[in-house]
Amino acid sequence: MNETPENSLHKIVIVGGGAGGLELATRLGEALGRRGKAHITLIDRNWTHIWKPTLHEIAAGSMDMGDHEVGYLAQAHWHGFRFRIGEMTGIDRARREVHVASFVDAESKEVTPKRSFAYDTLVISVGSQCNDFGTPGVREYALKLETAKDARRFHARMINACVRAHAQAGPLRPEQLHVAIIGAGATGIELAAELHHTTREVVAYGLDRVDAEKDIKLVVIEAAPRVLPALPERLSSATEGLLRKLGVEVLTNAKVSEVLPNAVRLADGRELPAELVVWAAGVKAADFLAHLDGLESNRINQLLVRQTLQTTLDENIIAMGDCACCPWPEKNGFVPPRAQAAHQQASHLFRQLQRRIKGKPLQDFHYHDYGSMVSLGKFSTVGSMMGGLMKGSLFIEGSFAKLMYISLYKMHELALHGWPKVTLDSLIRLITRRTEPHVKLH
Structure with a gap:
């Protein structure tokens, strides 16, 4: 089954609704999809999005996932893009199509059949997974x-x-x-x-x-x-x-x-x-990326991309986030797989894909390392800040570090929802937290 938009507008397909993918789909939907300037489609194998750096809090019970997950269908409806559920299985570069597996529910009943989606620009943002290195057990x-x-x-x-x-x-x-x-x-x-x-x-x-x-x-x-x-x-x-x-x-x-x-x-x-x-x-990228219709990948399955984030062998395919091996010339290395990198790449591609639709070349992406934060729960937060105002890094700890750590998630929420909704949601969480257990008990 092929699913192709009816008219000849530029078709942008984003595979993977993680931090970068969902931010990009939301912003492109607002700027292009709502205004009839392009078709924006997001594909993911799940119904809802959760910011991956919060998974340890959900696992420990200090965060109720129901208060933080974002439904893809609702987000698409509110922000001018389409959502289609399913897991990407491959691509046909010659036909410019993405192949998606059938989606089966918890009762093993097929919800959607195998499908193919046509694209003019394909953005792969499927994140990463743990690498067990073949360790037994x-x-x-x-x-x-x-x-x-x-x-x-x-x-x-x-x-x-x-x-x-x-x-x-x-x-x-x-x-x-x-x-x-x-x-x-x-x-x-x-x-x-x-x-x-x-x-x-x-x-x-x-x-x-x-x-x-x-x-x-x-x-x-x-x-x-x-x-x-x-x-x-x-x-x-x-x-x-x-x-x-x-x-x-x-x-x-x-x-x-x-x-x-x-x-x-x-x-x-x-x-x-x-x-x-x-x-x-x-950490490694998904195994199927290593055999994606001839695209180049590294030993941990990341797709090799140019400084523009376009894959080395196909300018119509872009990779971002943890699944992309992106050069970092300033450090003679590669951009690390961090949430801040995906956020920066989503912001960069939001501007560049508008240039591409107008027939202009894509500009290079430059990663800026703003430091790292590690939360030790209620006990403390530690981190290092980096930027243009200082040489090297500044070690921070305690309340200020905790504030900076929380601000990373708030930036992600702002990119998805805007100030009014984020402010109201934050206030509601503060109020309800006073009347509920501080740890999820079921």
Whole structure:
């Protein structure tokens, strides 16, 4: 089944409704779709969007996903673009078509058939996923935090583990209420800090047979010599010190050789008992990108792009966000897979695609690193700020760092909804938080 707009307007198809993809679709829909200057179509395999950096909060229970998810159909209706559900399976560059798999519901009934969508400009923004490096047992026994479904699954298992420990007659098993987080990047560190707080909140709601200090154990395992290996060393040291103050065990230079049903085995032979294991190490793009009708990709499946974000072999196809390997000439490297990079690329492409429709060449994208923030839940926030007013980076911590961390999400919300809705939603959340539990209990 082919789905092609009826008239000859320029067709922009965006695959992937993550941070960058949804921001771009929203802004292009407002500027071009509403005014009849182009057809904008967003394709995603899910019905709703959630900002990926908040998944650790949903998993730990400190954020109710229902208050933050964005429905694609409603967003499309309000902002002048079309949404089509389905998972991209391939492209036909000669015919300029995107192939999308049939969408099947939870009862295994087909909702939409296999379809193809015609494009003049294709933007691929399918994000990234964890790279388990083929480690035995990861797929069978470890949880990942790649999607909202993953976060909800972890949260349910965490709640059930606490209730089970409270209700059982006998003593706790060695692995019971132990959580092993493999990977000390931002996701792993932030999840550990949130869990330290929320697990104590959960057992405080009547689960008095569980001693949080004695029974709940969190361990973070990192193969590199330090936590947050991709960030400045001072930020890494401060973060590790704060984690240890919380009672989180931190193991560095520790490579995982296998994940077992109730434990993690390290390369040196040690086994760490754990009822819940989270794999948060390594990043790669989706496997299908490595064989996408001849387009060039790197060893972690990212599509190779020019400075304009156009793929190296096809100027009609653009890649952005975590799935793009974009040059960063100022650092003689490549743009890192961060939310701020996707946000900057969405803003850049919003302007450039309007130039393309007018027949003008695309201008180069230049990434600006504004620093990194790591939230340690209720305990603290640390980060480094970078910019034109200073050389190097400025280390920040505490309330100001927390404010900067929150502002990153607010910028994303503003790009999707504008000031009035974001202001009202924020006020409503502040009010309702006073009348609800501070941790999700189901």
